Amino acid sequence: MRYDENYFKERVLQMFNENTEVVDIGGGLKIDATKNNRPARNEWALEVSKGKYKVLDKVLDYNPDMVGDIQNLALGDDSIESILCLDVLEHVEESWTACKELYRVLKPNGHLFIRVPFIFYYHPEKGYYEDFYRFTPEGLKYLLRDFKKVEITNIRGALGTVMNMFPLFSKKTGFFDFVDRLTGKDKSMQSSGFYAWCVK
Numbered sequence: 001m002r003y004d005e006n007y008f009k010e011r012v013l014q015m016f017n018e019n020t021e022v023v024d025i026g027g028g029l030k031i032d033a034t035k036n037n038r039p040a041r042n043e044w045a046l047e048v049s050k051g052k053y054k055v056l057d058k059v060l061d062y063n064p065d066m067v068g069d070i071q072n073l074a075l076g077d078d079s080i081e082s083i084l085c086l087d088v089l090e091h092v093e094e095s096w097t098a099c100k101e102l103y104r105v106l107k108p109n110g111h112l113f114i115r116v117p118f119i120f121y122y123h124p125e126k127g128y129y130e131d132f133y134r135f136t137p138e139g140l141k142y143l144l145r146d147f148k149k150v151e152i153t154n155i156r157g158a159l160g161t162v163m164n165m166f167p168l169f170s171k172k173t174g175f176f177d178f179v180d181r182l183t184g185k186d187k188s189m190q191s192s193g194f195y196a197w198c199v200k
Contacts, residue, residue: 028086
């Protein structure tokens with residue numbers, strides 16, 4: 001397992017272990033195929049998420065627990081303990097407005113865990129969402145500047161990122177990730193994307 005995959009799993013488990021409610025905007029955690037437009041993938045989170053996990057999406061198509069627009073959330077100030085926002089910000093027209101909304105609805109000392117692309121292929125979903133943006137670490141930090149803590153972690157090293165752009169290798173980058181670790185390129189900012197762990 002890649003370093004960034006371990007990091008992802010640790011942070012998600014921390015959210016579920018420390019909070020009574022985790023809202024997944026867009027259903028990107030993919031633990032329930034009935035609440036997402038993709039097959040379930042992170043079964044390791046099933047047990048720990050029971051009774052705590054809610055999906056918020058902009059349409060009813062995938063049976064979310066809540067329907068809403070991340071750019072104008074119908075949630076009260078300081079009302080949510082923990083928020084997952086995985087692979088969403090590149091698909092909204094005003095990512096800066098979305099980040100302000102995430103900050104507004106999160107409780108003080110609450111956690112926000114974001115995943116965004118940087119060097120990544122074009123990936124709209126016809127009839128559902130467009131593909132507007134890519135994010136550098138500096139841009140992400142600026143968007144999240146209101147948070148008292150922001151920790152940025154890269155997704156894939158330089159070689160793994162390049163190989164991920166090719167359909168033949170995109171799901172099989174293990175060897176290239178190994179080479180990245182061996183050469184020290186696993187921490188390169190020439191990365192597929194970034195995680196941001198934020199504390200309000």
